[in-house]
Amino acid sequence: MKCKILPPKGLYHPVLPYKQLTSDNTHKLLFGLCRTCMNKISFKCKHIDDPTLNKHDKIHEIKRCKECKNIKNEKCIHSDEERVIVGTWSTIEIDKAIEKGYELQKIYELEHFEKTSTDIFKLYVDTFMKYKQEASGCKCDPKYCKNDCKNDKECKTKIQYIIDNTAYDLDIDKVKYNSGLRFIAKICLNNLWGHFGMRDNFTQKNIVLLLEHITKIVFNEKYKDISTMILDENIVLTEYKEKEEYSKPNPSVNVYIALFTTAHARLKLYELLDILQERVLYMDTDSCIYNDDGSEACKK
Structure with missing residues (x-):
């Protein structure tokens, strides 16, 4: 869905990403509540102009520039029209955004499918996730499980815990660390999505x-x-x-599958961020580091 949407004020973790065009004509994906404030991120520092500085020292000083820091961290005073963002997002992300206080102002385009499915890749994913889980071992030591863990009492307990708490039908005799098999299973899982989202025009x-x-x-x-x-x-x-007008589309590309894969992943991560709030110290596409203060939020 391509639409114009107004983010709320004071939401600690924004829901929708905003694709910002930087000064060097590239794109940067940002999560914010104000379009004008996010666009400030792209400006180049003009406060450090000491000709005696070499390239390395100048970059270091630019990163420490107090004037730039103040500009980027000043309180937002922009109007709703200056804050509103326009972009294309999946409908599931729009639903979550509205739930968190975003205001949908205008819809420009909407792609609708009469039929949908949630299990077209289920057998494929389940197969390789089973291999990956088994090849990950029970992780009984920093080097992972390289010994025969099925005959070790402590390891058997951990293996049984993994089996009981996973959605896949693991074979207890095959739960043993195998770096090669784990790597192949992981690549097969990642490549499934990668080809659907692969760009067409390579050199x-x-x-x-x-x-x-x-x-x-x-x-x-x-x-x-x-x-x-x-x-x-x-x-x-x-x-x-x-040239774009002569480029042939890649038959394996399906942008809808690719975007919904990443959208579901972002929303899964957002569930955790929404619980932890300001306790979050760092996040990546598949992980989150947070301050465990013993609160109920951390216990969840």
């Missing part, structure tokens, strides 16, 4: 032996960003990209 490289082939590439109107490198007197390496 193409060709080894060319004939001059006429080089000419066809260099003067081809379908290509851009063309470069050549002479490897020896008979071989030339060419690199180029297809």
